[in-house]
Amino acid sequence: MVFNNFEEYDDPPIYDKENETYMPELPLLLKWASITQGTIIELACGTGRLTIPMAKNGCKLIGVDIHKGMLNEAKKKSANLGLPIEWVEQDCMKLNLTTKSNFIYSVGNSFQHFLTNQSQDNLLSSVNKHLEIGGIFIFGTRFPSVEELLQPSTEEYWRTYTDRDSLHIVDLYTISHYDALSQIQHYTTIRKYKSSDSQIVDEKSTKISLRYVFPKEMERILFYNGFKIVDVYQDWHETSATNDSYELIYVCKK
Structure with a gap:
């Protein structure tokens, strides 16, 4: 993210009031989690909107975010729940975790926060380094209609x-x-x-x-950074993408 692009997240309680109950991503993520072994990594996890429900459904997770205030809110919300979550404050473009994963995901159209070609490449390269061969990376981005x-x-x-x-x-x-x-x-x-x-x-x-990315542009970016697109949906219910899509959900394999 660029400097000064955090303003929308500088009041975590307001973010939760407006977004906490919105979880259309959960069924698809749990579907992939059910066939995944080991720790799952969520990038740009924020206040744990999806991290905490995923953990409540039996997943072991690492939640990564660069925003200290959002992470502190996530820690506070999960403090007494006894959930298998490790919260990590790191830049997603420069991940330095001690583990690799078979499943990494990012929700909330977080991919759009990486505003330059270089930052997108840095993010995807960082994901690739922390994903096992054959591992799955899922993320969404708004469709540039x-x-x-x-x-x-x-x-x-x-x-x-x-x-x-x-x-x-x-x-x-x-x-x-x-x-x-x-x-x-x-x-x-x-x-x-x-x-x-x-x-x-x-x-x-x-x-x-x-930042908005056009579909053919995304194909090139993902291929360049070592990913094969498995599926592209227009929503988290696995509906096939069309010209009328509002967002695109990418399921990718390393």
Whole structure:
């Protein structure tokens, strides 16, 4: 990740409030885990949104993330659960773990945080070095469709949720700008907190930049870094990819 691209993650409790219950990836990951021996590695694990449920289902994991605050939140959430998880603060582009794995995965479209060709190669090279021959690497990334890339550069409503602590209604809006030369989408997320009588009582905004990769480009990147694509899905339910896909899930083998 580039400097200043962590803003969206600098408040881990808010991240969990907005994302913790969202786990469409879990069935597919457990399917592969059931035929995997040894420790599983999750990259960019964040607050353990998937790491903890995976461990609760009998998996032994190493959760890796570069963001200290997100990892500390993961450690706090799992502290008294007795789960077989080792939390490691490392840069995923420079992994230096003491073990190799038969199964490595990354969720939450984390691949898009690696904004340059070099950083993508560094990530995949690092994964390759920690994956056993024949091992599986699974990750997802948003599909660069016209609708996805040409989002409005004006404030657009996204979704609403209720803050479980303050009970405020939170409306989320986004502003985006796509730089076609770099294939990077620059996002601003605006959170408007409303009281029970619908009055705005607070407003916060965060910025993040995400790289988009086209399918044929991804084929080349993966092949160059020692991976064979086993399957490509448009969702975590193993639906075949189409031109109308919102995201692409890659199942790769070393």
